[in-house]
Amino acid sequence: MRTLRYNQALCEALRQEMDRDERVFVLGEDIARHGGVYRVTEGLLERFGPERVIDTPISESGIVGLAVGAALLGMRPVVEIQFMDLITIAMDQIVNSAAKARFVHDGALHAPLVVRTMNLGKGTVYSSQELEAWFTHVPGLKVVMPSDPYDAKGLLISAIRDPDPVIFIEHKALYRIEGEVEEEAYTVPLGQAKLPREGDDVTVVAWSSMVGVAEAAADSLADEGIGVEVIDPRTLVPFDRERVVASVCKTGRLVIVHQAVRRGGFGAEVAAAVTESEAFGYLMAPIRRVANPGVPVPKSGALHPPALPGEADVIGAVRDVMAYG
């Protein structure tokens, strides 16, 4: 199988879906003539023309509002919000219009739009927030966070074909990652976790850019004889609870890793779901979370290590839970 970068895989998903279904169109800032800041929409304008590949003014609320209206009338819009921090401007359209559409119209109308967005990770105070927990909290939204090129393509196609609004969160650190991607269009089902590493001692649940960090930690810990099972849920809503619960029943220890702030982060939801499940009686140690300690991500690279979770933090947390016999 040939390899593609993460951003190329996303671009291919968009192209194939636009080929397949003429209701699919893309809109956003700098996506048409410029091809997107991270080249995800490169070449689409040439192929599909300005009616289906639309450069918009800098108005996130207006972009999403347009997309919600189009979706309610049967279109399949794919919005790009350049940085996740800017999605806050569109919250009313997402939370109050798109997410509730199916409920308030008693199923007669629904809003099948996809809002693609991303964060820079090691970026700036205004472009590095991971706000997935804001959206997992809202009924009616699905939240997708692919960690590699294969999933990026398969999950974006699933998101576009999904009848409900999907928040599709990408990550700058992932765009250049290469991986095998099938040429044909394919889907990765929403709500199905995968296990990039299997192990018997500790379950580490991580998503988006943290999956690679967790894998690196797992490889280091394997040298110490600690078997880490890394679970990538791939989508937070719907969440593959069964997969995580089964793993914790096996290992008895759980570490959750996300780049987002610990307090109120989705890791808390995962921890609560596990303690509410049959896995509770298998827990050998407290559940640990590796996350942003509660600070805006600073611009200064020197300040990134304490703000952004890294491999050493994951290793520390795993050793910590291993101390409980």
Next chain:
Amino acid sequence: MGTPIKMPRLSKGMETGTVLEWLKAPGEEVREGEPLFHVLTEKADVEVQAPGSGTLLQVAVPAGEEAGVGAVLGWVGEPGEVVGAAASGEVKEGPERPAGGKERSKAGSDERRKASPVARRLASEHGLRLAAIEGSGPQGMITKSDVEEAVRIREESALGVEAEDERQEQQDQVERIPLKGIRRVMAERMALSKRTAADVTTVVDVDMGAVQALREHVAVTYTSAVVKAASLGLRKHPILNATLDEEEIVLHKGIHVGVAVDSARGLTVLTIADADQKSLRQIDDELQGLVEAAKRGTLQLEEVETPTFTVTNSGVLGSLMFTPIINPPQSGILGMGKVQETPVVRDGEIVVGVVMYLCLTYDHRIVEGAEAVGFLQAVKGCLEDPVRMM
């Protein structure tokens, strides 16, 4: 909320008591004033009455467990009433404890032990009490491997027991009596005594002819006479009225003589407070009253002092002499042998005498041999010349 049943303060200085037996089971009807449970204190086994009428709703402290004075042991109320921590915050803080009192009872029970969820589940599945498992995890948390180790040890000892059982069955049929309640307390206290005290027993013979003659005029028991004589001996030799408190020898000013009696429920110690200041007659009356009360289970111990020395009479059962075991933290115990007619040499003649052996076990950590024998001689002197006790 029902009426809480609390651990009563049954004697001065009582800090904790052990619930020996519940006379009613949860769900049974109870009338106010009706005997409800037995408490074992340092001094005696006491029957306690129900604080209210209704149904015994819940037992919070089961038989065999210790609780602080004032601790809620259970509730009496209307059937279906919600009781316990769920009903009010009152008992949530746990039993009231006297200042400086030790953490006991429920504090050592399973729900407050630090244990991982899996350890808790495994312990429960194997019927193991967490309180009995040492925690090796962070901050003493009981881990899964701690429970697995406990299970393994129990299985190994169970294998040992099985082998023992087989041997026993081959030899004879056996009856097994669970070691609990007063039996358990006795076992623990006796073992504690033997483990800690440097005990020595010394014996003198006492010519009891004078006391026997006295008894023809004044109806007192030999035990009362020995209690009186011992109290006077203790006045002369206060080191035998002392207790060892870690780094210090504590000499007690009050001479409170405990008398060990065998009741239907087991060994019970009755106390004659300030025995040296009471007449022989008073002591005898008091003792008879206590024995009666012990038999009826109506001992009132509120005002009774903790004994500082003990007298035990094994002679009534026919024993000639024995080596009594000190009741800790006391430093001496005086055992009475059988009072019997024996040939004795008096003024070069063999005559029929009335003799009793007095056996003193003392704690050589604090009592010197000369003191002990001096005390015995003093007691012997009083008994052979009862006028000294008048």
